[in-house]
Amino acid sequence: MTPVSSHSPHGQPSLRTVQVLGGGNAGSSAHVRSLSSGLVARGVRVTVCAPLEADHLYDFKGAGAEHVHVPRSSDPASVAALRAACADADLVHAHGLHASFRSVLALSGRRTPLVVTWHDRAHAEGARAHLVRLLERRVVRNASVVLGTTSALVDRARRTGARDARLAAVAPPRPRRTPEHDDPDRLTGKARAELGATGRPLLIAVGALERHRGYDVLLDAARAWRALDPAPLVVIAGEGPLRAELQRRIEDEALPVRLIGRRDDVTDLLAAADVALLPSRWEARSVLAQEALHARVPLVATETGGVPELVGDAAELVPYGDSGALADAVVRLLGDPARRDLLRERGVRQAATWPTEDETVAQVLSVYDELTQPRPMI
Known part of the structure; x- marks a missing residue:
């Protein structure tokens, strides 16, 4: 694998992305760790915003990413910390409903593209289920692209109002070996x-x-x-x-x-x-x-x-x-x-039919390119 140069084909500095995690889901955390490693190897600058305990478990810094501690909360202080971390990002990629909702709040008033990956469905009953549906609607209507890890999640995003929902390639987590x-x-x-x-x-x-x-x-x-x-x-x-x-x-x-x-x-x-x-x-x-x-x-x-x-x-x-x-x-x-x-x-x-890590990173990079590369003049 040959890392890309630190500049894009258009002469711009290398892409800077912020990956946002809630820190409560093992699948999404392992995915972000793998994705960060692959993106960094291709010359992308990556910042992972996640609770401190998530970095201890998944070692995002060991993958070459910068880690910024952002608690799993939507209170004003956490949103402000996330907004500051996203200040000069070319693109923000949030994983899971709550991380995505915080990202929407943090990017309010900015034109930074937001990619959202739904790794699972939020599980709630009664009044909380209604709140979850409101959060989902707010998120998908503000996301540039929604990636769902299953066809059912892609369909759910479309029904909820996503303008662009696609099936995500997600490599299985690597087993830890001793x-x-x-x-x-x-x-x-x-x-x-x-x-x-x-x-x-x-x-x-x-x-x-x-x-x-x-x-x-x-x-x-x-x-x-x-x-x-x-x-x-x-x-x-x-x-x-x-x-x-x-x-x-x-x-x-x-x-x-x-x-x-x-x-x-x-x-x-x-x-x-x-x-x-x-x-x-x-x-x-x-x-x-x-x-x-x-x-x-x-x-x-x-x-x-x-x-x-x-x-x-x-x-x-x-x-x-x-x-x-x-x-x-x-x-x-x-x-x-x-x-x-x-x-x-x-x-x-x-x-053997599941996506590889290389295929996962390639799909994500193609989405990033769509959203960040300058459009040709007509």
């Missing part, structure tokens, strides 16, 4: 022993403990797995407001489920699993689904949102909310090694 990965059997054995899954099947789910993740349905399904010999262990990696409620159910119903909190070794845990579980009410480009297929771990997921488009025939898909269908799919997989092997092979083929 020297232990050179001995995968030892790594797997260590993870299974730590979780208490020696001599029994291990089922893994990953994601914040929030209502839309469908963990209530997963616990319903786990009741059926108690009768298996040996009973599978379900491990849920994530933290959130439902922890106390879920833990009470696990204890009251003696379910074979462990809540292990937020983890930074999800790749290792997933590699040790017999089956990965995605019981969500709605998902876009699920990071768990992508990591499972890459790791050759059979996946059982709900047939919702962008999941079918993402996984194709490389996963067992069940209706959302149907705990019986979820339980049955897992039982069938655990009893059918040939089916598990087939899903592993299909997963490798499906993952």
